[in-house]
Amino acid sequence: MSENSPTPPVVSDGAPQPVTVSDESPSTDARRIGPAFRTSHPLASGPVVQPAPTVDGFVETFLGELNYGQGTLLSQSTLNDQYLALARTVRRYLMADWLETGARRRHAQQKTVGYLSAEYLLGRQLGNNLLATNLQDVAEEAMRRCGIDIATLRAQEVEPGLGNGGLGRLAACFVDSLATMDVPTIGYGIRYEYGIFRQTFEDDRQVELPDSWLSLGSPWEFPHPERQVLVGFGGSTETSTAADGTQHTRWVPDWTVLGMPYHYMVPGFRNGVVNTLRLWSARATHAFDLQIFNAGDYTQAVRAQTFAENISKVLYPEDSTPQGKELRLQQQYFFVACSLHDFIDNTLPADFDLHRLPERIVFQLNDTHPVIAIPELMRILVDRKGFAWDEAWEVTQRCFAYTCHTLLPEALEVWSVELLGRLLPRHLEIIYRINEEFLEQVREAFPGDEMRVRRMSVIAEHPERSVRMAYLATVAGAKVNGVAELHSQLLRDKVLPDFSQLWPEKFTNVTNGVTPRRFVRLANRRLSELLTDTIGEGWVTDLDRLRELEPYADDASFREEFRRVKRENKERLYRLLAVRDGLRLPQEAMLDVMVKRLHEYKRQTLKLLHIVSLYDDLVSGRVAPEEMTPRTVVFGAKAAPGYHLAKEIIFLVNSVAGVVNADPRVQGLLSVAFPANYNVTLAEKLIPAADLSEQISLAGKEASGTGNMKFALNGALTIGTDDGANVEIRRLVGDENFFLFGMTEPEVERRRAAGYTPAEVYETTPALRRTIDLVASGHFTGGDRQAVAPVVDNLLHEDAFMALADFSSYLEAQSRVDAAYADPEAWTRSAILNVARSGFFSSDRSMRDYLERIWHS
Numbered sequence: 001m002s003e004n005s006p007t008p009p010v011v012s013d014g015a016p017q018p019v020t021v022s023d024e025s026p027s028t029d030a031r032r033i034g035p036a037f038r039t040s041h042p043l044a045s046g047p048v049v050q051p052a053p054t055v056d057g058f059v060e061t062f063l064g065e066l067n068y069g070q071g072t073l074l075s076q077s078t079l080n081d082q083y084l085a086l087a088r089t090v091r092r093y094l095m096a097d098w099l100e101t102g103a104r105r106r107h108a109q110q111k112t113v114g115y116l117s118a119e120y121l122l123g124r125q126l127g128n129n130l131l132a133t134n135l136q137d138v139a140e141e142a143m144r145r146c147g148i149d150i151a152t153l154r155a156q157e158v159e160p161g162l163g164n165g166g167l168g169r170l171a172a173c174f175v176d177s178l179a180t181m182d183v184p185t186i187g188y189g190i191r192y193e194y195g196i197f198r199q200t201f202e203d204d205r206q207v208e209l210p211d212s213w214l215s216l217g218s219p220w221e222f223p224h225p226e227r228q229v230l231v232g233f234g235g236s237t238e239t240s241t242a243a244d245g246t247q248h249t250r251w252v253p254d255w256t257v258l259g260m261p262y263h264y265m266v267p268g269f270r271n272g273v274v275n276t277l278r279l280w281s282a283r284a285t286h287a288f289d290l291q292i293f294n295a296g297d298y299t300q301a302v303r304a305q306t307f308a309e310n311i312s313k314v315l316y317p318e319d320s321t322p323q324g325k326e327l328r329l330q331q332q333y334f335f336v337a338c339s340l341h342d343f344i345d346n347t348l349p350a351d352f353d354l355h356r357l358p359e360r361i362v363f364q365l366n367d368t369h370p371v372i373a374i375p376e377l378m379r380i381l382v383d384r385k386g387f388a389w390d391e392a393w394e395v396t397q398r399c400f401a402y403t404c405h406t407l408l409p410e411a412l413e414v415w416s417v418e419l420l421g422r423l424l425p426r427h428l429e430i431i432y433r434i435n436e437e438f439l440e441q442v443r444e445a446f447p448g449d450e451m452r453v454r455r456m457s458v459i460a461e462h463p464e465r466s467v468r469m470a471y472l473a474t475v476a477g478a479k480v481n482g483v484a485e486l487h488s489q490l491l492r493d494k495v496l497p498d499f500s501q502l503w504p505e506k507f508t509n510v511t512n513g514v515t516p517r518r519f520v521r522l523a524n525r526r527l528s529e530l531l532t533d534t535i536g537e538g539w540v541t542d543l544d545r546l547r548e549l550e551p552y553a554d555d556a557s558f559r560e561e562f563r564r565v566k567r568e569n570k571e572r573l574y575r576l577l578a579v580r581d582g583l584r585l586p587q588e589a590m591l592d593v594m595v596k597r598l599h600e601y602k603r604q605t606l607k608l609l610h611i612v613s614l615y616d617d618l619v620s621g622r623v624a625p626e627e628m629t630p631r632t633v634v635f636g637a638k639a640a641p642g643y644h645l646a647k648e649i650i651f652l653v654n655s656v657a658g659v660v661n662a663d664p665r666v667q668g669l670l671s672v673a674f675p676a677n678y679n680v681t682l683a684e685k686l687i688p689a690a691d692l693s694e695q696i697s698l699a700g701k702e703a704s705g706t707g708n709m710k711f712a713l714n715g716a717l718t719i720g721t722d723d724g725a726n727v728e729i730r731r732l733v734g735d736e737n738f739f740l741f742g743m744t745e746p747e748v749e750r751r752r753a754a755g756y757t758p759a760e761v762y763e764t765t766p767a768l769r770r771t772i773d774l775v776a777s778g779h780f781t782g783g784d785r786q787a788v789a790p791v792v793d794n795l796l797h798e799d800a801f802m803a804l805a806d807f808s809s810y811l812e813a814q815s816r817v818d819a820a821y822a823d824p825e826a827w828t829r830s831a832i833l834n835v836a837r838s839g840f841f842s843s844d845r846s847m848r849d850y851l852e853r854i855w856h857s
């Protein structure tokens, strides 16, 4: 091999070769990459600034991108060429701010928030970036001059669906707010090659298609191969004793992958700040294992490569129910190992004293997915940086904070000791030691209480030996927070009671929020204009100012304008659904929307029972058409592919929709739509058009919800249980502007303790019985009773989330909704008050709370 060609490291097929993991950049390409460039050129350390935007300038840059970026002429270009050229044009206007923000952050050396999240449900980027740069009008006019309708190009973008639902969307809202608030932040995550699946329906059943969001090019990302990180897996640990008697342990992995970062811009709202989202992609360490290759087994050599690259191949489509799969643990460790290494070795100055690490970073753990970062930091400090254990533990405890997102026991992540030890042997040792020392602390605080010690152990013994990740996060984290007041309280009292007794000061609440930029300003342009005309534009970054709207609730002409906005949003939505899904929906009816992941605890079946009972009331003549408040119900929901009952519920919703929509007796009075593939893009169209927001989870099960906040901010009234952030929404908007129903959490507990039997509710509630009987008869499935049996039997015999128990209360609340909607002036007044009083639910406020309660403490 010549002097210049890099030597690929070769792993021999027999004994594992020791590899130094994450200690240096992979040697293979280092010489070709070279060191950072130094020169005295005057433009070397400031960006070449894009000239101030004019329409002419924008056209010129756009055409330049088409010619020199896409290699095509406008007259020859495809839609995709045009979209990519437009995206790259917009990107240019962000670039100087991005480079400057980076330079400023390096210089200032402030404390950074490292947001660790396995999911970011970003939504489309083009619109958001046009908004952030204030280029919407310029770009629209520039495209018009080129003969292009910008809306067509917007529609060309496939949203990066790198998350399942609420948790991933929360991370996206948080990084948006942190940029708008100019908080030094790095969002760390995984660049899945395939995000959440694309949902279609065949014969009313969900079919999953791969989401190949990268296939037509991805103009918003910047690969940085020079910042690749090597990550190890498997192997064993070796302990040696030095001359002075100190022991030193070292992990010898037996296989490695490379993490390649892709950087995404996270622009603040017109403030010159662009933060970075750094998502990791897995690559094989060696293009080929030369020994296998030379032995003639080409396929085997390639397979090893494919194996490594599987790690970031696909997002697990489970929401709330982790599967405990090996690849999932590989993903988790992969991205946190890359992220910690990136921050410690590539972001901090080379001579940084790591004893001061907590002054420079706080890693916020978005649920338990990144919790393996805790033993990883211990390993880095103890094994690699020579810290004593206690010193390392002191630092580690101050570098992490943990956000819990659930109350469902089945959603609390555990990893079997067998798997963890096989994949990450050194981390398992570290976890054991953390646990030993922690349990000693428990014994000291509660002498003689061995039951408590066993309850609190990070290691569970049954049904198999496993590591409880939420406990590990609680032991190590400086703070633990729930995501709404009720949730944080239940977290303290029900999920982690022993821990909150031991460390009451560790527990805190930060109620979730949503970004007003995407979910109001971008999604609801008409409402935004009305708001800005009425109270000025400050609300976009100071959402509490929506309060100034309150007096206008009593202004008849404002109400008229507000109704116009809703009406036009509905028209826009129905035009879209006609093209997108072939749906035809009546303009005048109340628009009642339930969009969120399909899960039993969220109770889409309860909504379905309401629809069937309305339908039955009409066709049986119990309710005359003129007594009915016309409704259109829209569902949007993906079910995890392996969650059979959820998929049966989807089938049933589609079946009911088919029959109801085709029945002339209910035409114009009741329609049901279930557009496929609910995602951020669809949410942005649906929510601004909604009159009624369905937030009907069983009390005590929904940690917070954020969909509920988006709806309230867009002037929908909520029908909801006393659950999650609904509690706070109701308190803020006022009882009279919220439709409450159902059991409270303590009532749920009592009911369960008394022995809940759904069949009894069915027997004793005539309206419920009629409704379920109609479904069970096969009326909605062409007479096929078998097809509805899974859902019906589950409701009658299990009903784990007590839909039947809340049925009567729900129907009663829905009749209050009907009555209220019949008075448009009063309804509009309530809707305006929902907007005016929901400023609290800005994710900017959530970020202020994190800063105050967690990151600065």
Ligand SMILES: *Cc1c(COP(=O)(O)O)cnc(C)c1O
Residues within 6 Å of the ligand: 164, 165, 166, 167, 169, 595, 596, 597, 678, 679, 680, 683, 704, 705, 706, 707, 708, 710
């Ligand atoms: C906001 C949002 C969610 C979360 O909705 P919830 O009703 O809080 O469960 C899920 N998916 C998408 C696409 C969202 O925008």
